[in-house]
Amino acid sequence: MAFLLALDQGTTSSRAIIFDDGGAIVASAQQEFRQHYPRPGWVEHDPVEIWETQVGVATLALKNAGLGSGDIAAIGITNQRETTVVWERATGRPICNAIVWQDRRTAAVCDRLRADGHEPLIRSKTGLVPDAYFSGTKIAWILDHIPNARKMAEQGRLAFGTIDSWLIWNLTAGGRHLTDCSNASRTMLFNIHTGGWDDELLRILNVPRAILPEIHSSSEVYGETRSPAFPVPIPIGGAAGDQQAALFGQMCTGPGMVKNTYGTGCFMLMNTGTTPIASANQLLTTVAWKIGDKTDYALEGSVFIGGAVVQWLRDGLGIIRSSADVEALALQVEDTEGLYLVPAFSGLGAPHWDPYARGTLIGITRGTKAAHIARAALESIAYQSMDLLHCMTADAGIAIGELRVDGGATANDTLMQFQADILGVPVARPPVRETTALGAVYLAGLAVGCWKGVDEISHRVPVEKRFLPRMGAEKVDRLTRGWRRALERSRNWVET
Numbered sequence: 001m002a003f004l005l006a007l008d009q010g011t012t013s014s015r016a017i018i019f020d021d022g023g024a025i026v027a028s029a030q031q032e033f034r035q036h037y038p039r040p041g042w043v044e045h046d047p048v049e050i051w052e053t054q055v056g057v058a059t060l061a062l063k064n065a066g067l068g069s070g071d072i073a074a075i076g077i078t079n080q081r082e083t084t085v086v087w088e089r090a091t092g093r094p095i096c097n098a099i100v101w102q103d104r105r106t107a108a109v110c111d112r113l114r115a116d117g118h119e120p121l122i123r124s125k126t127g128l129v130p131d132a133y134f135s136g137t138k139i140a141w142i143l144d145h146i147p148n149a150r151k152m153a154e155q156g157r158l159a160f161g162t163i164d165s166w167l168i169w170n171l172t173a174g175g176r177h178l179t180d181c182s183n184a185s186r187t188m189l190f191n192i193h194t195g196g197w198d199d200e201l202l203r204i205l206n207v208p209r210a211i212l213p214e215i216h217s218s219s220e221v222y223g224e225t226r227s228p229a230f231p232v233p234i235p236i237g238g239a240a241g242d243q244q245a246a247l248f249g250q251m252c253t254g255p256g257m258v259k260n261t262y263g264t265g266c267f268m269l270m271n272t273g274t275t276p277i278a279s280a281n282q283l284l285t286t287v288a289w290k291i292g293d294k295t296d297y298a299l300e301g302s303v304f305i306g307g308a309v310v311q312w313l314r315d316g317l318g319i320i321r322s323s324a325d326v327e328a329l330a331l332q333v334e335d336t337e338g339l340y341l342v343p344a345f346s347g348l349g350a351p352h353w354d355p356y357a358r359g360t361l362i363g364i365t366r367g368t369k370a371a372h373i374a375r376a377a378l379e380s381i382a383y384q385s386m387d388l389l390h391c392m393t394a395d396a397g398i399a400i401g402e403l404r405v406d407g408g409a410t411a412n413d414t415l416m417q418f419q420a421d422i423l424g425v426p427v428a429r430p431p432v433r434e435t436t437a438l439g440a441v442y443l444a445g446l447a448v449g450c451w452k453g454v455d456e457i458s459h460r461v462p463v464e465k466r467f468l469p470r471m472g473a474e475k476v477d478r479l480t481r482g483w484r485r486a487l488e489r490s491r492n493w494v495e496t
Contacts, residue, residue, distance in 0.1 A: 002073040002450050005061070005234070006437035007054055009079040009163050010242065011100065011264045014053040016061040017437040018072075021450050023460050025432060027065035029057035036097060041104040041346065044097035047085045050163065051170050055229045069230035074221075074237030075171070076444030078245035078436050079163035081186045084138035086149070086211070087166070089159050092174055095146050098163075099138040102265075102304060102346050106137035107355040108496070118204055125191045125198055127276060127285030129353055133302070135162060136188035136205040143207075156210040162186065164239040165213045171236060173226040178214040181295065182244040185287040190215070192276055192287055195295070218244070218289040219443040237444030242436045243267040244288050246406055247298060249439030250430070251461045253454055256398040260385055261436065262409035265349070266306035268388045269298040270396055281391035282351040291446065291454065299395055301350040301388030305343040307409045309377045312345070319370040327412050330378050332371035339363040340486035341376040344493075351391045352491070360490035363482075381409065382419040383483045389423060402426045404461070406435040413467075421471035422480065431464035 002021040008014075012035065017028040031053045036044040062068065082101035087094045099105070113119065113130040122130050132138075139160050143150040152158045161169065165179045184190040184197075189207060191198040197212055216222060218240045224233035240248065243261055247269045250259040255273035260266060269288070276285045276297040288298040305312075310323045320326050340362050347355035361373070393399060403425055409415060410429050420427040432438060442457055451457050 002445070003065070003067060003071050004441035004445050004450065005058060005072045005075045006440045007058060007075060007077045007167060008242070008434070008437040008440065009050060009054050009077070009167060011080045011102070014050060014057050015437065016054070016058040017434055018061050018065045018067065019438065019441045021445065023432065023438060023457070025434065027061050029060035029064060031057050043100040043103045043346070045083065045100055047087070047094040047098045047166055050098070051166065054167060055227060059229050068232065069225070069234050070232035072234045073450055074235045074444040074448040075225070076237060076440030076442070077164050077167055077239040078242045078440040079167065079183070079239070081162060081183055081241040081243070082133055082135045082138070083163055084135045084142070084160065085163065085166045086139065086142050086158055086160050089157055092169065095149055095158065096142060099142065101133055103138065104132050104346055104355050106132040106141050109137045109140070113204070122188060122201070123278070125193070125201060126188050127185070127192050127278070128188050129282065129284070130188070131353055132355060133349070134186060134188040136201070136207060139211070140206050153211045154208045158211050159213070160211040161213055168222060168236060168239070171225045171227055172223045175226060176223045178216050178222055180216055180218045180239045181287045181290045182218055182240045184215050186241060192285065192297070217291060219291045219447045221447050235448055237447035238440065240289055240440060240443055243269055243300065244286070244298070245439035245443070246436040247271060247288055247439070248442060249435030249437070250404045250406060251458050252404065253296070253458055256396065256400065257404070258389070258392065258400050259404040259406065262306055262381065262405065262407035264306060264308045266303035266381060266385050268301045268385060268392065270392050272297050272299055272396060277395060279391070279395045281395055282353055283388070283391050283395060284350065289443065291443070299392050301392060303381070303384040303388065304347065304349045305345050306381050306384070307407070308345070309341070309343040309380060310409070312343070313374060313377055317373070319373065326374050326378065327414050329371050330375035330414055333369065333375055336363070336372050336376045336379060337365070337367070338482065339368055339372045339376045340482060341373065341380045342486050342490040343377070343380050344490045348490070350388060354491055356492050356494040356496060357490045358493040360486060362486050362489060378412065378415045379418055381415060382422050383480070385419060386422050386480070400425060402428050404428050404430070406430065406433050408433070416467045420467040420469045422476060424469050424476065426469070427467040428463045429465045429467070431462055
């Protein structure tokens with residue numbers, strides 16, 4: 001039996017999960033790390049803390065499994081994607097905190113890109129929209145605001161990476177500076193048609209090529225570990241951004257197959273095969289993965305605040321003691337009685353792309369209780385996902401048969417049932433909800449020969465529970481009309 005190690009570096013925690021070659025979890029470990037909010041709309045992480053927590057949980061997972069590094073066939077990496085790290089090549093020291101994907105400090109820069117007429121070019125080359133979400137403007141901000149950074153970058157003394165690159169650099173003791181094409185496609189600097197960094201985009205965003213990593217496929221041996229945490233070197237066999245890894249872990253390997261991950265945010269992806277489909281509904285066209293010479297593409301919609309709205313109920317309002325308490329509180333009432341929560345805490349993602357929207361709680365009456373707010377919070381996750389799927393099916397011209405789901409919030413039966421009701425399609429929940437990590441080890445295992453090909457693992461999609469829609473069409477229509485009215489009231493709130 002072969003064992004594979006997934007390094008799953010997320011927005012709020014670092015996880016390590018060991019799988020056997022049958023796709024079963026053998027052991028895991030997880031550790032949260034600090035979130036930094038230096039100004040309203042700014043979100044940062046300490047890259048060193050990310051590395052230390054990630055290698056720490058990997059060591060603990062091996063210990064929990066009773067395994068050594070010599071027992072691991074390969075490491076697969078999956079990561080929060082657009083989060084941006086810049087470090088010194090000579091020392092490996094970050095020159096500042098990482099700017100997190102949620103950060104909105106470059107929203108005005110993206111406004112200027114649109115005003116200057118660059119949006120059509122950016123969309124056509126990258127499949128993305130000009131938005132502070134992506135890495136390109138974050139890199140430029142760092143180079144322009146950290147003393148001497150731009151000069152050092154142009155001299156080749158600095159390295160940029162998304163979190164996959166940062167982990168691979170540290171795992172190989174600075175031996176490899178690379179990224180995979182799924183992560184590269186989230187930078188606003190990568191041409192999804194040519195498969196490489198684009199000189200015209202680099203010029204427009206003012207990012208020097210010397211700072212960028214090499215681009216590789218999602219499933220190949222990048223090198224071996226050179227860290228004291230792994231006495232026996234382990235091949236690093238693959239990497240993919242967290243949402244692309246989840247799509248692969250759910251084995252959505254054919255055109256029209258859709259998954260939604262419910263994490264800090266919600267991320268819905270539809271596999272569109274080997275042809276990138278341009279969205280008419282403000283969705284993103286992105287690389288799903290590249291295996292060998294074959295690149296798969298996906299349509300993607302991103303909800304910035306998904307499970308994070310439950311964390312806000314816990315940490316901000318204090319109406320629940322733990323995130324798991326939200327379902328019991330929500331079930332104290334039969335419905336929200338017209339209350340809607342739009343959790344636009346850091347703007348709205350697809351299909352609205354409104355960085356100036358802000359959170360809105362509307363429909364409050366004297367009878368509104370904490371339970372109504374909890375239920376409205378859960379329903380907000382489903383409504384935002386509904387908006388994505390409607391746009392996605394319109395773009396692709398495909399009516400889906402089911403929605404495959406994963407992520408921590410899928411344990412909430414109330415949320416999953418409401419999602420099925422409001423979509424009108426079955427929601428399929430797998431027994432192993434860590435499909436992001438599973439996708440990473442599938443990619444790594446393919447690279448080192450644990451499986452002969454994708455067909456050998458494509459049948460591994462068991463369903464633990466299928467939620468069937470049961471809400472009447474009239475009620476669905478009434479609820480969704482109310483959601484759209486609430487959504488409109490959250491738009492363009494911040495004055496510029």
